[in-house]
Amino acid sequence: SLVIKPELFKLKHLKSLTFFNCFVSPITLAKEDWINLGSNLESLEFRSNPGLIGGLPETIGSLTKLKSLVVLENGFNGKVPASLCNLTRLQRLVLAGNLFTGTIPDCFNGFKDLLILDLSRNLFSGTLPLSIGEMVSLLKLDLSNNQIEGELPQELGVLKNLTLLDLRNNIISGGLFENIVKIRSLTDLVLSGNPMGSDDDDMMGIK
Structure with a gap:
């Protein structure tokens, strides 16, 4: 199992840093050293650790120069740090397959360049943040296999470039708002495993 030595953070010209299948024995990441890579790093990935x-x-x-942050299939847990809201240059944000908890941060109003947001296969709860509608460039939104509840916010209907919306296996209810149905760019809409219908709204109930 790899140990991250302090010398790594002296490589201040790094543009890309990937850890794939490096950490098997339990280890936590150092907290203070990442700021040293902030001047140039554009891609940071932790995969299958x-x-x-x-x-x-x-x-x-x-x-803050990151364009891609991929944290995929690791053992991370707890709440997503609020400081991720500073990464407004991101084009891809993947936090899938971890044990993150709490609500999804409501700070996407600055993420104008984000193309892919994948928070699937975690333990996120609460309702969808309204600022999700501010990600005007978004192509793919995958929030499947969490514990997200409540109704779909109408703000989702603003995402006119969205091709994939995957919300399977959550606790979302209340049918579909008309403006979501009008996202003509959608090619994949997955709502399986949600109590979308009720006495007042069927599965495709339009509000």
């Missing part, structure tokens, strides 16, 4: 536990360091939010 079951030994990576604990929370994402708050200091990852200092990597």
